[in-house]
Amino acid sequence: MTLKSILNGWQGLLYILFFTFSLQLGAKERHSDPDGCFSCHALPGLEFVDKDGILRVASIIKEHYYSSLHGSIPCKDCHRKITDYPHKVENGYVDCSSSCHLNEPSNGERFSHKPIVEEFEKSVHGEAWTKDFAGGNRLEEESKILDPSCRRCHVNTLYIPEEQNELFMESFAHTDTECGTCHEGDVWRNQFGGHILRRLIGTRWKKNESNQYCIDCHADHSKMEKVEVEDFETKEKSKVDFRWVRAVDSYQRSLHSRLLVTGVEEGASCMDCHSPSDQSSFRHLILADEDPKSSTHPDTLNKTCGQSSCHEFSKNNLNTGFVNTDQHDLDLVRYTQGMSFFDFDRLESYWQRSLYIIIPLLVGFFLGGIYWVVFQRKNKTQAPIIGNDHFERVIIGRKKRKTKPRAKPVKKVQAKEPDEIPPDTEASDDK
Amino acid sequence: MTNNKSNIQRLIATVILLSFFSMQAGAVPLFSQYIEASQPSTKDIESSRQLLEKNQPKKLREPLSLKPFHQRQKEPILDSKAFCTRCHLSVPHSRILRSRAFLNMHTQYIACETCHFRPEGISFNYRWFNFDSQNAETNIAGRLHVDTDKDDTTQLVARTANVKISPFYQGQPVLMTYQDAKAKEIKEQWKSANEQEKTKLHAVIHGPLQTKGPRCDVCHTPKKSLLNFTLLGATDKQLSKLQYNTIADFFKHYQPEGAEQPEASQTESKEQRIRITDLLR
Numbered sequence: 001m002t003l004k005s006i007l008n009g010w011q012g013l014l015y016i017l018f019f020t021f022s023l024q025l026g027a028k029e030r031h032s033d034p035d036g037c038f039s040c041h042a043l044p045g046l047e048f049v050d051k052d053g054i055l056r057v058a059s060i061i062k063e064h065y066y067s068s069l070h071g072s073i074p075c076k077d078c079h080r081k082i083t084d085y086p087h088k089v090e091n092g093y094v095d096c097s098s099s100c101h102l103n104e105p106s107n108g109e110r111f112s113h114k115p116i117v118e119e120f121e122k123s124v125h126g127e128a129w130t131k132d133f134a135g136g137n138r139l140e141e142e143s144k145i146l147d148p149s150c151r152r153c154h155v156n157t158l159y160i161p162e163e164q165n166e167l168f169m170e171s172f173a174h175t176d177t178e179c180g181t182c183h184e185g186d187v188w189r190n191q192f193g194g195h196i197l198r199r200l201i202g203t204r205w206k207k208n209e210s211n212q213y214c215i216d217c218h219a220d221h222s223k224m225e226k227v228e229v230e231d232f233e234t235k236e237k238s239k240v241d242f243r244w245v246r247a248v249d250s251y252q253r254s255l256h257s258r259l260l261v262t263g264v265e266e267g268a269s270c271m272d273c274h275s276p277s278d279q280s281s282f283r284h285l286i287l288a289d290e291d292p293k294s295s296t297h298p299d300t301l302n303k304t305c306g307q308s309s310c311h312e313f314s315k316n317n318l319n320t321g322f323v324n325t326d327q328h329d330l331d332l333v334r335y336t337q338g339m340s341f342f343d344f345d346r347l348e349s350y351w352q353r354s355l356y357i358i359i360p361l362l363v364g365f366f367l368g369g370i371y372w373v374v375f376q377r378k379n380k381t382q383a384p385i386i387g388n389d390h391f392e393r394v395i396i397g398r399k400k401r402k403t404k405p406r407a408k409p410v411k412k413v414q415a416k417e418p419d420e421i422p423p424d425t426e427a428s429d430d431k
Numbered sequence: 432m433t434n435n436k437s438n439i440q441r442l443i444a445t446v447i448l449l450s451f452f453s454m455q456a457g458a459v460p461l462f463s464q465y466i467e468a469s470q471p472s473t474k475d476i477e478s479s480r481q482l483l484e485k486n487q488p489k490k491l492r493e494p495l496s497l498k499p500f501h502q503r504q505k506e507p508i509l510d511s512k513a514f515c516t517r518c519h520l521s522v523p524h525s526r527i528l529r530s531r532a533f534l535n536m537h538t539q540y541i542a543c544e545t546c547h548f549r550p551e552g553i554s555f556n557y558r559w560f561n562f563d564s565q566n567a568e569t570n571i572a573g574r575l576h577v578d579t580d581k582d583d584t585t586q587l588v589a590r591t592a593n594v595k596i597s598p599f600y601q602g603q604p605v606l607m608t609y610q611d612a613k614a615k616e617i618k619e620q621w622k623s624a625n626e627q628e629k630t631k632l633h634a635v636i637h638g639p640l641q642t643k644g645p646r647c648d649v650c651h652t653p654k655k656s657l658l659n660f661t662l663l664g665a666t667d668k669q670l671s672k673l674q675y676n677t678i679a680d681f682f683k684h685y686q687p688e689g690a691e692q693p694e695a696s697q698t699e700s701k702e703q704r705i706r707i708t709d710l711l712r
Contacts, residue, residue: 035707039677044504044576045536047522053492055522058532059504068502084704085681086528094500135499142497156501216496 037075038062052139068156073100095131096150117150120284123275124229128152146227153213160198167201207260207269214270219248232290242345246333253332268310273327276307298324461605462514462548462639463613471634479634489520511593512562514607514614515543528702529685533678534644540576542597544606546644553600557658560597560604567604568594571664577672596663646687651679684709 038060040046046058065071076082077100081091099112117130128147141149160168175193183189198204218224224245228237243250251257251270259267275283279295287294295304301323306315314323330349335341341359346352392398471479511521523543524534537546545557559568568574574594598605607614620632650657653674660670684705 040533043536045539046532047535048531049489049491049520049522049525053490054495055491057499057503057505060501061504064502083706083708085707086702086704088704133500138495138497138499142495151500152497154500155498 032066032071032074034074035076038065050136054139056135058135064158065156067158067160069159070156071159073102077101089134089136090132092134093131094133096133097130113150116282116284119280119282120150123284123286124288125286146223148213148217152217157204159194160201161204164201168197171197171201207265207267207272210271211257211260211269215248221245229288232288242343243328243330243348246330247328249333249336250328250330253334254327254329256327266309272307272310273304276304278307279304458603459613460603460607460611461600462544463607463611465548465550465639466607466613466617466636469635469638471631471638475634475638476631479637480630483630483633488518489525491520511595512565512608512610513543514609514611517609517614517618519543530682540574540595542595542606544598545596547640547642548598548605549641549645550639555598555600555605557596557663558599559594559663560599560606562593562595562608565604565608565610567599573664575660575663575665575669575673577665577669596658647676647679647682651676681705681709 041058041060042062044059048056048058050056070078078094078098079092080098081088081093083091097112097114097117099110099114102111103109104111120126120128120130125147129141129145129149129151133149133151172193175189175197179189179193179196183192224240227240227244229240229244230237252261256268256273260269261267271283273296274286276295277283279285279300287296289296289298291297292299294300302314302317302320305311305323306313311322313319330346331351333346333349341355347356515523521538522535523538524531542560549555559571559574560566561568609615609618617632617636621629624632645657651673656674660673665673685703
């Protein structure tokens with residue numbers, strides 16, 4: 001039997017299928033460190049102080065990396081151009097939209113964060129960095145860039161968060177008996193089992209945790225005061241107003257936030273309103289309120305508030321008033337350090353407007369009262385302007401007084417003691 | 432020939448000097464004695480002046496709010512009680528790109544004097560020195576950390592103690608801690624010194640030291656290593672990894688730095704770069 005005859009026959013087809021299948025199986029094997037980066041980077045204590053005085057640590061915890069979200073990805077999938085040592089900083093730049101050598105389990109295509117980056121770039125944060133990330137340019141980003149880059153919110157966390165590990169292990173043990181009824185074999189379990197189970201055991205980020213990423217920047221008032229926003233129509237940039245700067249303060253006083261803080265997950269996080277899952281595929285599409293596509297635009301609020309498990313009744317047009325409830329009500333913002341009553345930016349608050357009227361009146365009455373107590377109380381000639389005289393005349397029957405002009409208060413001259421009188425005065429009197 | 436002659440003269444002078452100090456000083460650390468005898472030349476003082484002018488004391492910046500992406504192994508910064516760390520940072524190497532991180536890694540378990548104080552004609556023994564007790568450390572089992580795979584984690588001693596490999600001479604520690612009388616004297620002198628006096632004092636302190644430490648293969652070699660790893664507690668496996676060290680082998684590919692080229696002139700653009708795949712050669 002020649003090779004040609006084998007390949008021509010039905011057995012040949014089997015051989016070809018066998019080899020093709022074997023190669024595919026082989027390709028599924030993943031080596032996280034094929035380039036040997038951990039030969040150095042796993043050594044503890046690789047540190048130096050750079051020219052800016054920042055302590056740089058090049059030691060990566062290998063065990064953590066292998067158990068992390070990127071644990072299956074070789075270093076060079078992200079740090080693509082590193083070939084030499086010492087590494088040139090720019091050769092290590094990471095572009096989050098590049099594709100890596102990992103196939104997305106659901107469609108078998110190369111995995112990439114590109115769709116997320118594309119969505120993010122259309123958002124209000126779109127001017128932030130999505131590439132050129134290196135340990136050496138963190139200071140540059142922190143000091144010069146206000147928009148949050150990918151790495152501002154995302155670090156390489158564990159694939160299974162520590163608190164969910166026990167639940168995951170328990171669930172993973174059942175894959176043979178439960179998932180295994182249909183999906184037989186280790187290949188499926190190794191490739192998809194963990195991937196699916198991780199999603200079944202609960203969301204990665206709790207609402208409070210995701211809020212914290214927003215709060216880290218938006219609660220920094222001095223940083224927020226530097227922000228300029230673009231007008232949706234004219235594209236002109238202008239400084240943000242007081243209400244915008246204090247958005248976290250007003251949110252934190254709202255019911256949405258307070259429910260979350262007390263551990264009730266039904267509260268609404270920042271993302272729930274500003275990038276809800278049914279309007280933003282990857283929850284990175286935060287748009288300005290004025291943008292008609294924004295989830296917080298007045299025309300879309302009923303849809304946003306009425307998203308599943310929230311206020312579904314708000315989808316009814318009769319409930320439009322409800323959806324217009326101000327979620328960043330300045331009335332709720334406390335006076336804290338650095339805030340002044342004379343901060344006219346707060347005029348949007350009805351309380352503040354009322355106070356601007358009430359307080360001057362109160363101050364006037366108070367000062368008038370003090371003036372009366374000090375200067376007028378002992379003046380016996382003064383009479384009430386209304387009421388009192390009328391009462392005496394009508395009820396008691398006293399004759400009407402003749403109105404006299406108010407007497408000037410008489411200064412009391414204290415008589416001097418005789419021995420205090422100077423001798424000259426006595427002499428002059430004798431004369 | 433002339434070099435040999437001058438070396439012999441230097442050796443004889445050193446031996447006489449040491450004998451003299453041994454008799455006079457008793458348990459005074461050898462490094463301290465060398466500082467006492469240090470007489471810097473005009474060139475040394477000028478070099479010190481330039482260094483002091485150029486290298487202002489470095490301050491560590493507060494950690495950035497923008498966190499690093501990877502979870503990193505941050506080693507605790509211990510107060511080593513070493514005399515040198517009164518002025519230098521505990522991660523003192525920063526100029527040479529290719530070696531700074533590796534050298535700083537070594538500072539966790541190797542005292543400064545081990546690399547930078549190697550007077551000619553004197554042979555030191557290198558042992559573990561406990562900076563807290565200021566004595567030789569006797570508990571050496573599991574103190575060497577070699578393998579990045581940490582397959583022998585159970586046997587390792589946590590690096591929480593100030594214990595470092597240090598030179599010993601005639602059974603006595605060579606190095607000087609900041610609690611030594613000479614260290615305190617220098618501290619007081621420095622406080623009250625003007626710029627000119629500081630320059631001279633800098634030259635006096637650094638006179639007995641070598642700016643450059645030994646090459647990697649002075650220790651990481653199976654032949655006559657500076658350090659006796661077995662005496663330092665290395666297992667057979669660790670000994671093999673230390674003697675035939677991959678990273679030390681990689682560093683052999685670099686051109687040696689010329690003595691005429693000061694470290695400060697090393698910039699990123701001038702730095703010699705080698706392909707990492709050369710590790711496989």
